[in-house]
Amino acid sequence: MLPTHRKPTSPGKILLEEFLIPLKISQSEFAKHLGGTWTQPKLSSIINGNRSITEEIALDLADALGTSPEFWMGLQSDVNLWEAAQKHRKIKRFAKKMVRVPKSRRKLGKFI
Numbered sequence: 001m002l003p004t005h006r007k008p009t010s011p012g013k014i015l016l017e018e019f020l021i022p023l024k025i026s027q028s029e030f031a032k033h034l035g036g037t038w039t040q041p042k043l044s045s046i047i048n049g050n051r052s053i054t055e056e057i058a059l060d061l062a063d064a065l066g067t068s069p070e071f072w073m074g075l076q077s078d079v080n081l082w083e084a085a086q087k088h089r090k091i092k093r094f095a096k097k098m099v100r101v102p103k104s105r106r107k108l109g110k111f112i
Contacts, residue, residue, distance in 0.1 A: 002082050011075040012047040019065055034060055052076055 002008060020030060027047065031038045038060070045051035053061075058072035 002078055002085070008075070008078040008082050010049045010079055011053045011072055012049050012051075014075060015061065016047045030064075034064055036060075052080070 020027065025033075027043045028040045031040045031043045034043075042051065046053065046057070053072045053076035055069070055073065058069035058076075061067065061072050062069040
């Protein structure tokens with residue numbers, strides 16, 4: 001459930017406050033540990049909320065921190081959905097009368 005009164009906490013803030021600070025590891029050290037295309041500026045842009053968590057980033061963070069990639073993707077998804085909801089134009093509900101089909105006429109969850 002998304003918070004209604006504030007933006008969800010960003011994955012970068014969670015990374016910094018729940019992992020890097022308690023582990024007493026700098027951004028530079030963590031970027032070096034991650035290796036590959038990871039640099040301190042890339043990590044910093046995630047922490048500052050200027051870069052989103054991608055599937056590849058989620059996999060790297062999960063491996064390095066003993067979490068799941070779904071954890072990181074879920075945090076990013078919450079932020080994305082909240083931001084979209086702030087811009088969303090409400091659409092009037094479609095009011096066509098729905099016809100109920102008896103259970104005996106349903107097949108594999110689809111109406112026949």
